Amino acid sequence: MLTLARTLLSGAALAALVSTAAAEPKAEVIHWWTSGGESAAVKVFADAFTKAGGTWVDSAVAGGENARSAAINRVIGGNPPTAMQFNTGKQFDDIVAQSLVNDVEDVATEGKWRDFLPKPLLDAVTRDGKIYAIPVNVHGQNWIFTSTKAFETAGVKAPTSLDELVPALDALKAAGITPIAHGGQPWQDGIMFNALLLAKGGQDLYRRVYAEKDAEAVRSDDFRAVAELYGTLRGYVDAGSPGRNWNDATAMLIQGTGGVQFMGDWAKGEVKAAGLTPGKEVGCFIPGNDYMIGGDVFVLARTDDPDQKAAQALLARTMLSPETQVGFSLIKGSVPVRPDVDTAAFDSCGQTGLGLLKDETRQIGNPEMLSSADLVGSVRDVITEYWNSPDMTTDAFVDQFVEALEVAG
Amino acid sequence: MRPRRQIATGTIALLPVWAVVVVAYLGTIAWTVLISFTGSRTLPVYDFVGFAQYERLFGTSRWIVSIGNIATFGVLFIGCCLIIGFLLAVALDQKVRAEGALRTIYLYPYSMSFIVTGLVWQWIMNPELGLQRSLRDAGFESFTFDWAVNRDMAIYAVAVAGIWQASGLVMAILLAGLRGIDQDLWKATKVDGIPTWRVYLSIVLPLLKPMIVTAVVLLSVAVVKAYDLVVALTRGGPGIASEVPAKFVMDNLFERSNIGLATAASTVMLVTVLTALVPWLYAEYFRGAKGHG
Structure with a gap:
């Protein structure tokens, strides 16, 4: 018995010695x-x-x-x-x-x-x-994914640019398909708004808003045009969208019950997991000229x-x-x-x-790269409030956006 | 007067408890209040900025919405839980058959966490999956039940889920109280010919006061810390329609790396709770002292 214990002990000591001697990083x-x-x-x-x-x-x-x-x-x-x-x-x-x-x-x-x-x-x-x-x-982060199946059902070509987007959404709506598969969570409301801001407003406006916190940029007509386009898109989501997870929205594209989704390229992971090929059954394009990374x-x-x-x-x-x-x-x-x-x-x-x-x-970097988590969060509160309040005016949205930029710094 | 030694021994025995209370509770509370006057972001730092965080807090519409929501939720949740719990307890107290089974069923929701409760009701109230869909598929085309995704109703959806979960607890507490009431009292009221509802309202309810107070305290704690239910059911949405103060604190503390604002918000919560609690405690102790005269 004693010998056994001694063997075990020495074995342990040896093991300890070996592991120190190796000193692997x-x-x-x-x-x-x-x-x-x-x-x-x-x-x-x-x-x-x-x-x-x-x-x-x-x-x-x-x-x-x-x-x-x-x-x-x-x-x-x-x-x-x-x-x-x-x-x-x-x-x-x-x-x-x-x-x-x-x-x-x-x-x-x-x-x-x-x-x-x-x-x-x-x-x-x-x-x-x-x-x-x-x-x-x-x-x-500013990809728009398109469901090939949904657009086939509706009998129209899937959009490949921002200009083609709204007419394509109208066609889907007429065909009884949910045009935008949207997950109505604040960060996803933000993804959609920021994609539109970069696509329609351009890199310069986007940079002035998020990197320079320029109140004048937010009050500009270009920014208001983005806000109005964003507001229009409210009419293209289904009643079940609030609170939906992003991957459930991607699943709608895969099944063909939803037309397009604004999402980052991690959505491709869901497409691949379903055994499909990104770019084929689920298409993708970058609206506008710039890539938000x-x-x-x-x-x-x-x-x-x-x-x-x-x-x-x-x-x-x-x-x-x-x-x-x-x-x-x-x-x-x-x-x-x-x-x-x-x-x-x-x-x-x-x-x-x-x-x-x-x-x-x-x-250009995403908002998280250009500004503080605090600012991104405060602005997101304003964006999600605007998205969910059809009666909120563009003026009120712009004012609150400026205020969020000022307090969060 | 007790011998000195006994008092000393008692004091020494209680020392660890006092240390825990002072350091772990009061100490951290004081530190939280202190940090709320700084500009801390990811890490606590001591650059004092006065009331700046509080000014920002009350200028933030999400915080204002949160306060309104917690008031709505609190009144509805506590009120409805008490009423439903009391009615259930009275119903069960009528010597019904299978009382044990019914009692278990009513108390069962309480054994579920708020996360599970929230998730279940999220499915029930989702227009695409839940009750609305089932009834519409069954032929009731105009049926609408979309509280969880309707920004005017979302906070009521949270309240409904909370009431469903906690009413059983109130029932259990009040039922225990009802069982403790002397049967002779009932016989006496029968002899006097007082209607049963009147006995419940004017005699039984006052006798149940300690139980009711217990229930209110338990429910109030649930209201103040309401977080998981909201996260599971609506995530504070649609938009910011069902945000609550505890979620504001958590989001700013972790997601937004804004410790200063988060501690300011939790300080406001603490002060609010104290303002409600202190007069009540004072009344209890004051009356108690008078009673013992």
Whole structure:
């Protein structure tokens, strides 16, 4: 009995010794990719990191807000993870300002990130001239998806530009099909409005509103025209739309009971999950001239431990390597952050997105990248109130929009 | 007077409790109030901005709507729960058959979380899936029941779901009270020839006062923290039509990284609750002191 215990003990001691001796870079990563497709995508990162000699410790927390507050709490509590996920934009401004984050400058210079990152993305991860986050993917947020089946039933061509949109919606309505499959949740009301703002108002107006918080831009006739068009679209949704989830709206397109959906390219994940091909059974186009981009980044928590720093550097290198980038985005429905990769495997919607990413003049960040979460939220309250109140005048909408820009700052 | 040592022992035994109360409850409350006077965003910082957050709060239409909604919801929820719960209790108190089964059925909704309650009623009240669709498919073309998606009715939809969930609890509490009433009292009123409804209204109800107070306290707590029911049922929508203060706090605290505004809102909630509570507590203690004279 005693011998057995001794054997077990020495075995345990040996195991402990081996694990210290190996000293593999070990990275604990907090992220919120928990749905089927998302966790398959994050596994691409984990596998690549393991292959490069590291140990990936997965800390998935369901829900973006929950994951971010869990990460921030751990950073403040003095037990930071190696890396944590944020959306591309201003979400990690405060923790950078409080010096709770390590920069990625060394790896970025070595990998020449500045040469290939699209400019809005590069701006979004740079603070005071230093790169503070690893951008891992690009999501386009101003897509309009079209149901091929619904338009066939109605006997009209699916729209491919903003000008063709309203006549096409009228045709669907006449055919008894719900023209816009809309999920009436505040963020989705916002997605639709912002897509129209960029398409009809143009990049300049959009930038003045969200980046410069210019009250004059909001009071302009161009902005009012956007608001009026948005208001008109209320007449094209079904009674069940308030509260509907985005994926249920996408399902309407797949079944042919809904005509078009304003959504980000993650909707393609639903299309693929249904065994269909984006660009075929469910078409896609970007209204207007410009591509509104967002995405995800990983931020490295502050640490002076050389082992952790090595793990962080390895993580940054792995995530941005061309193969990982392609593998990840193919599953996630996004596009890679670097254009210098093999893109043959992407569907036609992805190809459109990749093409737009190569043209610097036709891309701009989503509102989250240009302004604070507070401002985006306050403006969204106003947008959703306007969308749901047919009796609210354009004047009242403009006034409240200006007020939200002023108080949220 | 008790011996000194006994008092000292008691005090020492209570010390941990006091520490928890002072640090964990009062301390965090004080800290929350303090933060509400700062411009904190993602992280708490101490750059004091005076009442700026409060000014912004009361200039935000979503907060104003939230306050109106919680008042509507609170009055309807507490009022209807009390009335329905009382009527159910009285009905069950008539020595009906299968009382145990009925009691379980009425109390059953309370065993469900607000999230489940909200989800169930969301389906029932959704015009495309729920009752409206079924009845229209059955031939009643003009039937309309779309409260969850109708911005004028959404807060009433939340109230209906809440009442359905909590009435059974009030019933259980009041039924226990009714059973505690002396049978001789009923015999006496029979002898005097007082109508039954009159006995319930003028004699039984006053006797049930402690039970009613318990029920009101429990229901009020549910009103103040109303969050999950709204999130599951309407997500505060359509638009901002069914927003409530607790959801405003949560959204600003987490989604919008606006700790300053969120703590200001929760401070206003705290002050409101205290304003309602203090006069009541004072009355209770004041009367109590007089009673013991």
